[in-house]
Amino acid sequence: MNLKKAFSIVELLIVMAVIAILVSIAIPSFRAMQTEAWKAKAQGDVRVLKIALESYFKNHGSFPAVANYQTTLLAETPPVLESTLYDPFGASSTTAYSYVVSTSGKYYAVYSVGYGGTGALTVADTGAVATTAGTPIYATNGR
Secondary structure (H helix, E strand, O other), X not given: OOOOOOOOHHHHHHHXXXXXXXXXXXXHHHHHHHHHHHHHHHHHHXXXXXXXXXXXXXXHOOOOOOOOXXXXXXXXXXXXXOOOOEOOOOOXXXXXXXXXXXXXXXXXXXXXXXXXXXXXXXXXXXXXXXXXXXXXXXXXXXX
8 A cells, every 4th residue: 555645735725824824914014114114214314314404504504495405415515415315205216305495595394205105394484394284204494
C-alpha cells in the first residue's frame, strides 16, 4: 500500500482563512501608521519652510510672492532651501505645500492640506489664522 502524505483541502482552507484574518487586522494598522508618518513629515516640512521664509525676509525685508515661492527660495544666495518640498497629503506626488500672505504682507502661513486633502486657511492683517476648510497642518509667523 502506497499512501501519499499531503494536506487536505479543509486544512488548506483553514490556513487561508487564518492568513486572511491576519491581513485584515494588519492593513488598517499599517494605514494608520502611514498617515501618522505623513503627518510628521508635513509638520517637519512646514517648519523648514517657515525658517526659509524667515531667512528670506531678513535678506529682503519682505516675504516672497505666493506664486512659485519655493522656486524663489531655491534661487536665493546663500541658499535658504535645498530642494522643493512636496505635500504628502497633496493630490499628486508633486503637489507643493500651500502658502498664503496677509494683505499687508506682514504675516504668512505655509501649510499642508492635511488628511483628506481639503485643508485651506487664510491669514488676516492681524496675524490671525482662520481655517476655511479641512484640517490643514501649518506654520505661521502670526497667531
